Amino acid sequence: MDNYEKIARDNLERLYGNLPGDLEKRLPGEKNGLAYRFTAFGQRCVIAPDGIVLGGEAVPGVIGILLSLYALNASTEAPLLEPLKSFKEFPGTAPYVAAFTSHTEQILVPGVPRIKQKRQSLVDLLGGHPAPPSVGGDFAFVIRPLPKIFLCYIVYEADEDFPPSVTCLFSGNANRFMPVDGLADVGEYTSKRILALV
Incomplete structure (x- = not known):
């Protein structure tokens, strides 16, 4: 063990x-x-x-x-999707922000064309739904890796001036259901699942 x-x-x-x-x-x-x-x-x-x-x-x-x-950490509290929050907005995340950016967001950048093509099946397989209208990006979607934790992926495709990029936001009270180091790992493992599925 x-x-x-x-x-x-x-x-x-x-x-x-x-x-x-x-x-x-x-x-x-x-x-x-x-x-x-x-x-x-x-x-x-x-x-x-x-x-x-x-x-x-x-x-x-x-x-x-x-x-x-x-x-x-399961509690009787209901999950709140909005306001969506970036990982660094949760208290105590500073030591994990660089790893989160690299292992949750940047890891997906090479897969952006495949993610775009398969986004509906990702949403279906990972219990998600369309992103709220307030979310920008070239495309975006929400998935639910755990019953009370939602992740919103916002994707910008490459254009003449910028390479593609991916931002991952959490449901507003995700830190009520998981310690912050665990939340970083939820992001990382969800992104790895996305890559495996596309």
């Missing part, structure tokens, strides 16, 4: 050691005995005392940490 797996297991022990009676409402998800099912990153996720399964497979450590943190 590596360190990541150990952290995820510790998180599960903390969760089940003090299990909220209404966890299925907080996630939200479906309860089956001690297991909870919900959609994460466009796949079926099952959290149980003995581990986490995503898309029918045991999850690698980092994803396990994210999913266990999401369950640990």
Whole structure:
């Protein structure tokens, strides 16, 4: 067991050691005995005392940490899409901003033409919807990697003066459902999922 797996297991022990009676409402998800099912990153996720399964497979450590943190931070609060916020607008994000920019936004730039072509299927697969009218860009879309966390990707295509660029914004209260270092990882893993799907 590596360190990541150990952290995820510790998180599960903390969760089940003090299990909220209404966890299925907080996630939200479906309860089956001690297991909870919900959609994460466009796949079926099952959290149980003995581990986490995503898309029918045991999850690698980092994803396990994210999913266990999401369950640990599940609250009765409703998600608010707007106002959309940049990652750096959340308190405590300064140490992670450079990594977020590189691993969540810039990683997508080479894939912009494919993302444009497949954006509707990305929205369908990742539980999303069109971006709010207030959002700019050449095209934009919202996806939902976790039940209460939405990401809005705003894409500018290349033109004569500028290379393509991608901006990723979070739903307004995303930090209520995940610590900020975890939010950075949610962005990174969602962008990697987008690249894998296109």
